[in-house]
Amino acid sequence: MLYAMGRWEPNTRERLVRAAVELFAEQGYDMTTVNEIAERAGTTKTTFFRHFPDKREALFAGQDTHSRLLADAVAAAPDTATPLDAVGVALDALTAAFPPERRAFAARLRVVIAGNDELRERAAFKRAGLAVALTDALQQRGVPDPTADLAAELGVLAFYRAFDRWVDPADDPATDQTFTDLARQALRELRAALPEL
Amino acid sequence: MLYAMGRWEPNTRERLVRAAVELFAEQGYDMTTVNEIAERAGTTKTTFFRHFPDKREALFAGQDTHSRLLADAVAAAPDTATPLDAVGVALDALTAAFPPERRAFAARLRVVIAGNDELRERAAFKRAGLAVALTDALQQRGVPDPTADLAAELGVLAFYRAFDRWVDPADDPATDQTFTDLARQALRELRAALPEL
């Protein structure tokens, strides 16, 4: 599989993602055509759609694995774990997929997504997918109906609250905590806020 | 403003919605073109896009008001109300917009939406919008940060769990409860499940 000297440049997929993020940041999402992205990546429109089902998905590629990370971790949690314990383990597993090197890229990505409704829509869909994955995994281990929904929603909420803090340099300028740490902290906060409802 | 005998048939918007739902149910969402919808409604593609920003939105028109119903109700809740109390009041206000006559239509709509990813994506976006509206309204009345998020997410969860029961004839075949009753019941269930986390 040595394509290094092949007919085409390697890492086509990665080049497409980089080109897409760059162009979206430069000119905005809807002012950028798939042809432009492909051209900057040194390829063509058809190849773009061979790698991604649609234009938006270039920014969300790889997130399909997140649901599996959550589900597997919940399934592997000890039988004695409460629903929120299992959710905590799942968040540990998911956040482990976000090493500090990815932080700057995630930050740029977030800005681009926040600036366009089509992208925010896709983001909402992905978020809903995470919640469904958590709910299903919890029900699989015997957690009854309303409780599983609640725990899943709470876990997803903790994940995104932690993501915001991880990416946003405004809070905690010096500490530079791990995503996993932030997620644990967010989950503790939410748990502590439950009696306030 | 008497258009009854005007150049065109009245109620264009409503005719477009009906045509869209019919065609989507008959042939599926992606097998139906906007031209077909417009033709069945006795108009043209351009007019369709004058009424709806995109093809999907024909099925979600009017839901923009739901966020405002929630926000206004939360703002109007008495100062003594807890976050979950305010959410309960908001759900009462929102569910009041779903009279029993709309149930059959809502049921057909739900089947169509569930059958297509683009539509499910839009639905997830709308759902996220409801959560944001609730969160903002709660924060406006002084509910602190993590608690507002929690209460909003819980309220949205209750709404959709109640919606499922309202629409699905499988459960409670005889009782035929009001959407508002079902929402209150769902909220109580979730509240009762909190200690199980």
Place this chain on the structure above:
DNA sequence: GGAAGTGATGTGACTTGGTAACGTCACTGT
């Protein structure tokens, strides 16, 4: 009561996202 204006619609041309059929060629395994 006639003229100018308004608002919802139709027409046609256009851009772009997305699909599909087909050809090309480096690389792989036999």
Place this chain on the structure above:
DNA sequence: ACAGTGACGTTACCAAGTCACATCACTTCC
């Protein structure tokens, strides 16, 4: 050597969505 295989390019096409412009019932103002 030789028949795959897989990733890519080329071309043509369909449908979503935009835009500029024309039409005409109805309204308003003089």
